């Protein structure tokens with residue numbers, strides 16, 4: 001059990017790393033709550049891999065503090081490393097050995113009971129193909145065998161760095177379900193990706209970074225529940241509908257055969273749009289609130305600049321700048 005039961009799985013404050021003149025990570029802050037899938041998101045080159053390598057003690061930070069389960073790392077890494085499983089680089093498996101035999105060899109090497117092999121194959125959905133040679137596996141199956149290898153020690157936190165790179169849609173789908181089921185079984189999954197929309201589908205919480213800095217962090221649902229998402233409405237007489245809505249003080253923008261209705265002061269209730277148009281005999285054929293996705297949020301954050309983002313931080317640790 002943890003000495004710090006209330007501590008998040010990961011806490012990073014003020015992390016910085018430079019490679020000669022390149023600032024790869026710049027005052028980065030991240031909190032990964034216990035349990036659930038946490039997306040660590042940002043475009044290529046934004047500093048995700050560098051951060052993960054520092055967290056795992058594979059590289060030294062220039063500045064900042066990091067904790068795993070409340071223990072400062074790298075100082076106390078030996079005490080917590082057994083609670084962490086990570087795929088940072090592709091592990092090497094023997095092509096001619098079956099998935100099961102590859103895992104059995106690994107289990108022996110790290111003194112894990114051989115009985116764990118069957119359990120971890122089951123957890124990643126590879127039991128049916130466990131007897132086939134690794135060389136015959138699809139990329140997605142190879143990746144899931146790598147996950148199975150990290151599960152041998154039964155870690156509480158799993159860290160995957162861009163795990164779906166190179167996978168086809170089927171492989172991506174399967175990997176997502178694997179991450180979801182690991183989290184549903186009570187583990188914490190930290191997954192980095194440059195494809196924000198992809199991770200949005202399974203992440204409970206996210207940290208979004210750009211150029212080595214944290215731009216936003218929090219539950220996906222609260223980050224996306226913008227104060228003023230536009231209402232998209234389709235009506236036959238769009239010109240007259242636009243005039244009616246504008247007369248009621250709403251902003252109206254034609255967009256791809258529909259009208260996007262918004263108001264500077266906040267969210268427009270769809271029922272208000274429906275009532276205003278209905279009262280004038282204008283009948284709506286489609287009415288939806290256009291929720292943002294994480295990619296749109298990212299673009300908005302990078303356009304807005306750092307001074308306009310403080311309300312998007314939800315879990316800034318005390319003492320963070």
Ligand SMILES: Nc1ncnc2c1ncn2[C@@H]1O[C@H](COP(=O)(O)OP(=O)(O)OP(=O)(O)O)[C@@H](O)[C@H]1O
Pocket residue numbers: 019022023024025042043044045046047048049050051162194
């Ligand atoms: N060993 C290195 N030497 C010099 N610069 C590096 C090195 N590793 C990374 N960088 C630079 O540091 C920055 C952050 O890279 P990093 O790999 O951490 O980003 P990333 O978000 O993981 O991107 P990707 O998804 O492409 O791996 C980039 O500008 C990268 O070019």
